[in-house]
Amino acid sequence: MALFRYEALDSLGKKTNGMVDADSLIEAKQKLFKQAIFLTAIKPYSLKQAKSLLKKGDVLNFTRELSRLLKAGIPLYESLSAMEEKYRGTSGQRLLLDLCEQVRAGHSFSSALSRHSKTFDLLYVAMISNAEKTGRLQEALEELSALLSKQAQIMKQLIGALLYPSLLFSFCLFVLGALLFYVVPSLQELFEGRDLHPFTKIVFSASTFARNAKFYLLGSFALFGAFLAAVWRRPLWKRTAYQWILRIPMTDKLFSKVALIRFFRAASTLLDGGVPIVAAFSEARTTMGHPILEKIIQNAEESISQGAPIHAQFSGHDLIPPLVPRMLGIAEKGGNLDGMMRQIAEIYEEDLEKTLSYFSTVAQPVLLLFLGVVVGFVLLSVLLPLTDVSSFANT
DSSP states (O other), X not given: OEEEEEEEEOTTSOEEEEEEEESSHHHHHHHHHHTTOXXXXXXXXXXXXXXXXXXXXXXXXXXXXXXXXXXTTOOHHHHHHHHHHHTTTSTHHHHHHHHHHHHHTTOOHHHHHHTTTTTSOHHHHHHHHHHHXXXXXXXXXXXXXXXHHHHHHHHHHHHHHHHHHHHHHHHHHHHXXXXXXXXXXXXXXXXXXXXXXXXXXXXXXXXXXXXXXXXXHHHHHHHHHHHHHHHHHOHHHHHHHXXXXXXXXXXXXXXXXXXXXXXXXXXXXXXHTTOOHHHHHHHHHTTOOOHHHHHHHHHHHHHHHTTOOTGGGXXXXXXXXXXXXXXXXXXXXXXXXXXXXXXXXXXXXXXXXXXXXXXXXXXXXXXXXXXXXXXXXXXXXXXXXXXXXXXXXXX
């Protein structure tokens, strides 16, 4: 089975395009002819062209809907075909057509997913692969949908907590720029040749400097943006920058909580699916996005594989709360490690929500106070000379 991309004319004579799967070019043409599609061009569609992406929200919806179709008793290939029809006309159709082709050709579903690693990460593929061995594909998809839903919820909380302060800070910069580049210059002529208050001199000097160096300032912002883009593209630079960010007060604890929640929820899901402890840690580690904690987990995997107790590997680290090794130690004795990891994730999800709420509550008045101080300082610097009546009388 192969994929073919075609261009055609509809009943109104408008150009249209689409995808069709068939064993050969002739069969593809026959399929389209039966659908009364007037072809203008058709050619094979390669795997390289099929490297399309699904958004994270689409991956969650795909996982949920595929789980429901399988739960209803529909075979995997027919379920994927139904999903392909839903996404027809979108960029995700290419990916789903490739999955259909691979499954129909006899390949495993996990190997088909692994061909699209930018959409389905290692954890996703590993859980599907393990489920295929144990015959729990539908249950694994349900667990994955719950995991993806929790991850999306955490990301939504982070964005929600940081968005308003970021917008408010941007507005502060906008107001400051408007004052320095437009408002203050229009007032400088009014006080020309007079003795000015030190506050007024400071504001006028800052405005003059900003206007004279505007191209340098714009260039600096552009270079800073290019630097951030370069850091984002280079893993080594990205890791170094992330380590510097973690030194900022509050951010170290905040990002550590997010990483630990991701790890423990993913590890719990994998362990519940029957994945061995070391393999579960290795796969769950890929979801953390925290280089320091990833290194700690990697060292823990090596020690656990040699017979060391699990809870001991989480002790003595500043970024890991003392409650974590204590709870893991209890779980090791009780034999309920996956359930305890789920409890740890839920505890720190609640803690993260409180932290984000506190951060948002504190950041908003601080930024508003900063904006008020800046605007008040500029207004005061302008009003002070106006109160000097004698200077006006002498002019």
